[in-house]
Amino acid sequence: MDSSLLTDLTLTTHNGKSFNVHSLILAAISSFIQERLRNGNEERIHNDDDQRWSVSLSPEVDLVGLKAVLEFAYTGAVLSLNRESMTSIVAAAQALDIPRLLEFCNKEERMNEGRSPKKEERKYSALEQMKITLQSIEKLWLDIVGCNVILDVGGAVFYVHRVILAASSDFFRGMFTSGMRESHQTRISLPFISASELDVLIRCSYSGTLPLSWDCVFEMTCTALQLQFQPSLSLCLNFMRQEMEASSCLDVASFAEAYEMSELLMESNDFVLRNFWEVSVTPKFQDLPAEKLLDIIHCDDLCVPSELTVFRAVISWVEADPEERLGQAGRLMTGVRFPLMTFREFREVRAIYLRIECFGNKEAELYGSALKEFGFSLPETQDQCRVRHPKDALVVVGGDQLNPDGRQRIPNKELWFANSLRSGPGLVKAMEWRRLGEMPDKPKFRHGLAALLGRLYVIGGCYYYTKDDMMKSAYSYDPVQDSWKRLADMLEFRSNFSVVVQEGCLYAFGGDKEINTNVDSVEVYNPDTDSWSFTQPLDQSLSGHAATVLDGRIFISGGFNCKYMCLVSMFLYHPERGTTYLADMTHDRAQHCMEPLRGHLYAAGGVCNLQTFYTDQQACEVYDPVVDSWTAFASLPVPHVGAASAVLEEKIYVLGGYCQDDYSESGLVHRFEPITQRWETMGKLPGAVTDIRACLLRLPPHFRL
Template identity: 25%
Template sequence: TYRSAEHSQALLSGLVSLRDSSILFDVVLIVEEKPIEAHRILLAASCDYFRGMFAGGLREMEQEEVHIHGISYNAMCKILNFIYTSELELSVNSVQETLAAACQLQIPEVIKFCCDFLMSWVDEENILDVYRLADHYDLRHLSDQLDSYILKNFAAFSRTQVYRQLPLQKVYSLLSSNRLEVNYEFEVYDGALFYHYSPEQLETDQVSLMEPLKLLETVRFPLMEPQILQRLHDKLSPCPLKDTVADALMYHKNECLQPMLQTSQTQLRSEFQCVVGFGGMHSTPSIVLSDQAKYLNPLLGEWRHFTAALAPRMSNQGIAVLNNFVYLIGGDNNVSGFRAESRCWRYDPRHNKWFQIQSLQQEHADLSVCVVDNYIYAVAGRDYHEDLREVERYDPKSNTWEYVAPLKKEVYAHAGAALDGKMYITCGRRGEDYLKELQCYDPKTDRWDILADGPVRRAWHGMAALLGKLYVIGGSNNDSGYRRDVHQVACYRPSTDQWTNVCPLPAGHGEPGIAVLDNRIYVLGG
């Protein structure tokens, strides 16, 4: 089938030529008592308003002159020029009447362009007028854009008089948003007070906090640093706010139990999700353990470093995410000889800091780690003296590890993933042998079951759960008589206990990091 790339533009050009030559006009629009000639069929094709008028059985179908009310002559000329040419010229003086016309005529593309034009001119002097415009025409998209403008410029905007003219409920909504861009939570506290007091009043301490201010409900006090909270607590007289600050201080003092103390008040002000990589080992120019951390911004497609004090240096550790805390479990420290680790750490992105949690009851290197029902499981591995089959479970509520049912046989260099409340372990090594076993643990029965073998033996691979399936990715085996990368990616469906092969990796990945984000599987390094 032939499809012309130029036909639509040629058709538009032909219609413009007909208009400029006053040929085949069949309707006259009367706008503010002024006539505008047009082609009825083009108007009907351009928007629902004219389609209903000229093709919906209304009396305008037979009229040669049609009166249009509620639209200015200049705006109608601009709209008609857009219909004929797909071009629209706006100015600060014409945008409001053009927007009104586009809303009445129901032309979404023009409405959007007018809103975008308005946003390019928004500042603190006119933002209230634009809010009123959005409300009058029920333009939710424009209202959301205005909200985004304030959320992005909150620190400066909250110090203006215009800020204090916004409706209280609007400000409450903005201060409650995860998209509020502030460097520190204390800026939100100041912003809540700025709505009731001027910056000068705050600086001279002319503020009364004995009665609770509703906007202070939006401040996430646990996100503030303890030193700032303590200064605020010491300055306050007995009042509800002082009790709230005291609760936030208690949150910091109970650092060990913070994962179990999560509420909306401890949630980061961000909707940004990313893939993060921790630690590992550099092999050149010499073997060095890394304490670096990097995050991948999926929108930009690039990696960036971030630093946190007292970061552990580990490799081959298990990694898990629970309640938006990152846990590094066991692993090894093989710079000088082989040494398995029992130590464990927890990273808090809210305060960009590490905390050492209770160590495992025994060293585990080349283990797998999974999260099921708010527990972290450390499964088997080796301690460089023997292969392991022991399984330990971590309870964040008590900061303790306990043994649960062990595997039926020892395994290390395996991979695991959790799906539908169960934990699955696949492949790995036992002694010098590469495996293709699949085992499943049900925490309700504290029992391991043997499932269908995978299609290929492998170890030092990765595993991910996505959309009801398990994917086994990368690793290596010695099927060729020497250790060689496995490119094959296997997919397991628990509902049928069957394996299939999917698109292979383009390159080998031994000991890769695996992450799932936005229904995509990321394979990192190795």
Template identity: 20%
Template sequence: MDYEELDLVDADYGYTFHDSSFGNRILVGLNELRLARKFFDMTVCVGLQRFSCHRAVLASASDYFRSMFGGMMKESFSDQVTIFDVDASIMRLLIEFCYTGQIEIKTGNVERLMKAADLFQFPTVKDACSEYLSMNLHPSNSLNIERFAKELSCYALEEASFNYTLQHIVEVTYSKDFTNLEFDKVLQIVSHRLLNIDKEEHAYEICLFWIKSDLSDRIRYFDRLMTVIRFPFIRRIYMLTKIETNTLVRNSRLCTDFIKESKSFTNSTLDRHQKPSIRIQPRPSTGLAEVLVTLGGCDNNCDEITTVGCINPFNSHCRGLATSPQGMRRGFSAVVMDNDIFVTGGSDGIRISNSSWRYRSKLNEWVEMPPMLQAREYHASVSMKNSLYVVSAEGCEKYDLETGVWTALATMPYAVNDCSLSACRDKVFCIGSAVLNNALSFQVYCPKLDEWTVLDCLLPSFCQSSFVPSISSVCGILYFIHEDTTRVIAYDPLRESWLDHVPPMLQLHLGGSVTQYQGKIIVSGGYDERFGLSDAAEMYDPDTKSWSLIGKLPHPMFWHNCVSLFRYVSAPRGDYYYAPPNLHDFSSVTNNLIATKELDRKT
């Protein structure tokens, strides 16, 4: 029976059909052909085993076989291919994977299977093996798995294994793999900030344990391992009884310098921002962290903020600290010395104050200090070597932490308003608006001579604005941060020259605050380019010469002060290392061994 042609309304209408199960049916069909031994066109030989296959299937599943069969090699014209460097059982699994998309990974085959998957370019099988190993990490195998992953350029597994080692370092040290590690790997592990120990002295003990595993050969690495130990955060009693009595330490000039550095840090004579070091960065697992503290300022409604906030930049966790009894007066200044905050002056709108207060970070309390010689508001202060320097139009004075006495300092050549201070290379640098003509004046104070000097250097043109820049010093360089521009400029006091390689900030911080943090500069808060009040904090890293956002303030604010200090943000959560009884006994160390160590160090 003949049918008439269908009369469709829209003859141009088209529809593309997609069968979502078609690919799976094809795969099932190909496997059925394999099991039925139909249409084979080649054989893979591995040892005495022979696997009949379809050339197109292997080439579709593996770039290795695609290159082999699609090029001009003899295998592309042959119906038989011999494969070396792989077990027949592993090749069987890979061939079955080509037809089924499934493969069984077990403890007994994962290493050989992952190597074969890497060699024959089965990336998904390699990733599956990597995931299997990641799920089976253990203190007894993490170091070996990391080494294995590195050999196969499996970066995700390598990183996961390394992080597992850091997290379980105490258990890992008891394994034979740890005692057999090369020096470079031990250094990488012990230097890492995420080493999971509850006290810094355990990192020191882990180094000793590795060295004593082969003392005659590894004694030469002692000094280099000590460069990554955070000595300032080791308990004083431990330093005295365990470290300073160690034969290797006593005979090491480098370790002697580290102990001096630790003491300088403790007594506040070390400027940790001028010579930043890994040794002055506590490990999070010990519960200690360098935090940012915000004081005073105003919020979105221009209401004064009377609270003191504490922020951990690494996790953006915020908490409140004890509030100053007199509140945060406007026009006050705040700096950190001896890991405590010193707040000076300010005004309640009626009376300008000469008061000074100290926040004791260990006790979370404020105590009143002797008053300044002059009442001051909108002044600047800076700490340097156990002394607190204060500068304003009323003059200059210094507070000595040891004597607890304020003394007047030499008069500046040009008295300044709205000034900013920074300590750099044992001198105090000041930039401010001259009282006489409002011109920017750049001056430097030498404590040894009690003398101010006007710096004979031409300020860059963009510095001539309506705002006095804030200055901050890290690594011996002064950085000038303006409020009305994102541009930043630097000055080298040694060369007495301006540097122009500093990139601009990520955003404007009108009314923001500038502080130092781990040898870097942090600018926070203030109004941005769209006149919105910001809670952003960005950091400049002199090593990478780049700015990056590191977190947020408790809430948007301006005209606040921001400083950094060390605080326990949690109880120690790292593991406890049980040192062997004779770990600290180096009585067997001879003068010849020490001489060998010193020679290797100099070399």
């Protein structure tokens, strides 16, 4: 409208002021305009002449009222509504018969007079108003009202609105606004595209939704690219990113490379590297060109349980077509890092070479080369390790630990991040830790930690071990500026509590407000207003529980009740509706971890009740929200009480903690690999190990150099 592009209706006030607008947009809110549009529908769509028309408004419609009507039509808001403008806006809404705007004005008038509206007369937001307007536009299209162009695709006919096509597609925008012959035609032939795919794209332009599956997404993306339907293209690309899996990632990579989509290509290639084991057993893997396979296995960022996985993948690729591929086996084997294998793993290499008779004399040469590399190139340094640098950094904050002589505990204020992951010989894994800095003010442990919009939030906790050492302070860290900011304090002192991010806000659940006293309160932090407010409480006091978000829903498991008994409970929390209980866990636990992964929730570690004392809970279980049930998975190899946890590249990390039975600390990091269903040891933490917290944060490049 601001550019007067494809406007077809002129509205003129009594004093001669006029506005060029889109009749379709006005018809979506105004019964008066919609009726006029319906009456002239047949004439307009079959007339090749100028399709502009005009309406002279009655004297009671002034400039203030008309501008408010247009603001409402195009944005859903009426920012100009106040006591002075109310009369003009109501007059315009009545003249043009705009029920929603009249209803809005009536509510505002009642509120100004001190009469609160009824609950069912709630105030709609501008976004909700726009949603209703767009639904009205879609209904007009389905009724073929106001359609001013016909698209003919091989005999299939589509009645559409020029303005909607132009807003959705740069191709049609250029066609209708650049003076081309088609800009004056009411029937346009498009012989070069698929009618079924155009139908889907047109429907998406009106509804905002696009039905996609792997069977059609590549064809839809091609058509969206060809016709420059940017919103539809974005939906297609988002589908590929979000639904990417082992069976489709290689197709996505090939597609992205063919169409020079560098970002999508980078993401799909990284997916292959992260999930190489799963990808290597798919049929698509056998179709990889040798050069592509060599690039993959030569990459340091390749994630594999051991180097034997790489060897097996190469062998399976060669065996898929031995006559054609045997000649390339030697070159491909240069990507297998034999020195990283154990003696037991290398025995399998020898056995496989002896088994492959189709190699002829080649197997002796290949085995000899591998044996030489294995036996004489064992690295004394880490040069031969595979070193992966995840895009997101795993950050650990605060905590406490025993001093070297074990006589006292030392609270911590340091931040560390895992810069890289290293795979060494056999099952040897390690993490490269780097110091990120220190928290301002006092050290913290048993605190809350979350990342939101690129910032780190550190909240509450303890700074020492006595009754008065609980905290309610909150800070945010901006890694771009490398600076801290003091935020508004929480409304309650809290330690041993949980924090989650939900719809752009932080939620703090329960926790201890002093020694042996926990609370049921929940408070929410709004970053826009730097303020905390109480919301619906839990139905019982909790501390040492675990909370996380899955598919937009907040789940809370276990913890200590008011008598400090470990719980088996699992429930959903809603800020308005409160608590909804789900299936209990098989094992009671508190001070444990719970993380979302692949549509499930994994609970691990913590303590449990054993008669009158606590003991370590090493049993782990996974929750399926679809069937509301728990099943066991691999137990932790060592106790992790008061540990931190996070999900990095679809693997669960449990970091630090202590052993309840003897209060020993190891500082070990364990990683759960969902493919193998096993825990891997990833080395040790660099600093404090108990009551730490962890989350993922995207750091500026200079931190990672």
